[in-house]
Amino acid sequence: MAIDTRTPRHTPDTSTAEMTDADLAARLVVDAGTLARRLREDGLDVHHKTSVSDVVTQADNAAERHITDLLARHRPDDGVLGEEGTLVAGSHDRRWAVDPVDGTYNFVNGSDYWCSAVALTGPDDYLLGAVHRPVTGDTFVGGSDIPTRRNGVPVARLAPGDLATGSLATYLHPPFFDDPDLADPFHRVSRGAATIRMLGSGSVDLASVACGVHTVWAQHSCPEWDWLPGRALVEGAGGSCTTVEVNGYDWFVAGRPGAVEQAVSLLRG
Structure with a gap:
């Protein structure tokens, strides 16, 4: 059976000028997670990397390609480092780290404890992160310039703990x-x-x-x-x-x- 790796249809296209880094990060993880979940529903071919629990599927690779394609369109000068082998040098100090399916062993075995995740680093200690859990529908975005939000709602500030x-x-x-x-x-x-x-x-x-x-x-x-x-x-x-x-x-x-x-x-x- 052919695997459908088309762009998820739920996310409208947005021009580069309209999309902030936070908006783009959220789109990347939601799109990647939606694609990976759809591919899991269609059935997966699982390959082992270093051990029985260190696995990769075509969903990991397809989701990373989708993220890379979006970044090439919306942030063509940024570097990219992906878990599944993507390496784009970029023309300046901004770089995206990409984990298309974090928790692949869980993903393969039907658990909901997995996500798609990206981070952007830049000059002056700039750091932005986004995480999407497709099964629960939760999307988290936050970083050095943006207080962390869950589904658009700011989370409570972390008090000291023991x-x-x-x-x-x-x-x-x-x-x-x-x-x-x-x-x-x-x-x-x-x-x-x-x-x-x-x-x-x-x-x-x-x-x-x-x-x-x-x-x-x-x-x-x-x-x-x-x-x-x-x-x-x-x-x-x-x-x-x-x-x-x-x-x-x-x-x-x-x-x-x-x-x-x-x-x-x-x-x-």
């Missing part, structure tokens, strides 16, 4: 539990939280942190497309974000002020 009374969203790929350089800090920070949530989509986790659902998110060795979209949302909600090296690995931490510092202390031991 990790010991809050939830930690995290993930450690099971084979890495055999590596004490990763397992030990993971165990320390996990034991410091009231509860743990490990569901397998970093950008969904970070959107939940931005909305106050989780207190802290911590994960090691994150590529830009797994970190920047959600980091933008957390910072746009008044949260703290940092990177710390422990035992030769970079850990990426985001969440409520105060609780982030507690998590970093536990990771360092």
Whole structure:
């Protein structure tokens, strides 16, 4: 059966002059997520990358192509870095990081815990992120210049928190539990939280942190497309974000002020 990878029809075309970065970011993730969900409904061919849980489908590739095509039309001078191999140099300091389907293992197995995510970085620490969850219909947009919004409504600003009374969203790929350089800090920070949530989509986790659902998110060795979209949302909600090296690995931490510092202390031991 032929796979329909046409542009989703629900999104009207908008000229470059009319579309802000935030509007474009929202369109990218909504279009990509809608396309990926439609392809999942049609049936998927699944290919393994590095492990049984590290998978890719034609939906990942089609959604990334769609995002790249839109960026070529609306922001032709911007660079692009995509999880599925897109690399556009760009002619200046602005670059989009693209994760067309974040949580592909969940996506393949019928879970709703996946999303499409993008981030835009630029001069003077400019950062914008957008995340769309097709199954729930939620779209999050925010960053350094824009307070984080959920479906167009500003989220509450993140008040200081205590990790010991809050939830930690995290993930450690099971084979890495055999590596004490990763397992030990993971165990320390996990034991410091009231509860743990490990569901397998970093950008969904970070959107939940931005909305106050989780207190802290911590994960090691994150590529830009797994970190920047959600980091933008957390910072746009008044949260703290940092990177710390422990035992030769970079850990990426985001969440409520105060609780982030507690998590970093536990990771360092």
